[in-house]
Amino acid sequence: MTSPTAAPLEDQVLHRIDDRGVAWITLNRPEVKNAISPDQRDRVIELLGEDSGLLGVRAIVIGGSGDSFCTGADLRATRTAPPRPADAPDRVSGDVARLIRAGAQRLVAAVLDCEKPVLCALNGTAAGMGAHLALACDLVVAHESARLIEVFVRRGLVPDGGGAYLLPRLVGMQKAKELMFFGDDVGAVEAARLGLVNVVVPADDFATTVDEWAGRLAAAPTRALSLTKWLVNRSLESDRAGAFHDEAYAQDMNMSTYDANEGVQSFVERRAPEYRGW
Numbered sequence: 001m002t003s004p005t006a007a008p009l010e011d012q013v014l015h016r017i018d019d020r021g022v023a024w025i026t027l028n029r030p031e032v033k034n035a036i037s038p039d040q041r042d043r044v045i046e047l048l049g050e051d052s053g054l055l056g057v058r059a060i061v062i063g064g065s066g067d068s069f070c071t072g073a074d075l076r077a078t079r080t081a082p083p084r085p086a087d088a089p090d091r092v093s094g095d096v097a098r099l100i101r102a103g104a105q106r107l108v109a110a111v112l113d114c115e116k117p118v119l120c121a122l123n124g125t126a127a128g129m130g131a132h133l134a135l136a137c138d139l140v141v142a143h144e145s146a147r148l149i150e151v152f153v154r155r156g157l158v159p160d161g162g163g164a165y166l167l168p169r170l171v172g173m174q175k176a177k178e179l180m181f182f183g184d185d186v187g188a189v190e191a192a193r194l195g196l197v198n199v200v201v202p203a204d205d206f207a208t209t210v211d212e213w214a215g216r217l218a219a220a221p222t223r224a225l226s227l228t229k230w231l232v233n234r235s236l237e238s239d240r241a242g243a244f245h246d247e248a249y250a251q252d253m254n255m256s257t258y259d260a261n262e263g264v265q266s267f268v269e270r271r272a273p274e275y276r277g278w
Contacts, residue, residue: 007029012039012040029065030066030067032076034070035075036073038077044107045106055278058218069126069130069133069146071127072127073128105160115229117139128150141198147188148186221275223260230246
């Protein structure tokens with residue numbers, strides 16, 4: 001586990017649900033620029049799973065405290081290794097793969113598989129696994145000082161957390177290789193040009209813009225957004241027949257919801273819809 005002198009986990013990962021149904025998950029270790037420990041990572045995964053299943057949650061915002069979003073895995077935070085035979089080496093084949101599957105990949109998958117729209121409040125630097133956490137989110141609002149960094153090459157490492165899966169789908173193969181081969185900082189404006197973030201806002205408008213986008217997501221038909229997310233995430237891996245099958249399935253699922261019927265009824269009655277999230 002992490003150091004016994006560390007702050008309680010509920011203080012390291014803040015969580016609240018506001019009266020609109022927006023769940024706010026905030027990495028809160030600004031003293032290490034929100035480098036994420038194994039305990040924090042597992043807590044974020046747990047919260048995403050819980051919020052995904054709560055009817056009262058309509059949207060999720062992931063952000064960081066201080067001037068950084070997340071600067072990757074906290075390599076100083078360790079857990080006690082499981083017992084080994086006395087003559088066993090410290091590491092055997094399969095250990096690293098198991099660590100990655102249970103760690104960074106599971107975190108990114110929790111965002112991609114979440115049934116609620118996930119908004120990234122990119123308040124500052126996102127590096128390594130932190131960058132991939134941001135890229136996994138459905139929408140990204142970036143502070144003007146934000147930076148995305150594929151930092152792995154600087155440390156002689158291979159990208160983890162699904163980076164080689166996410167990045168080419170956003171910027172194309174050649175640009176993804178450039179970013180991963182050189183590890184250069186990508187500022188907020190350039191990130192927006194490349195399609196890595198949705199919007200860049202000045203410092204004074206950042207919190208307001210995040211709150212506004214979160215509110216719009218929370219007021220939307222939640223199940224329709226969930227199924228739309230599922231369709232879009234699957235689209236680049238489907239052929240036409242598969243994509244059309246998924247679309248028909250999603251339409252059938254959605255038409256059984258209250259919100260779909262409310263949307264049609266409100267159109268007929270020439271009034272604004274009032275979606276409830278189911």
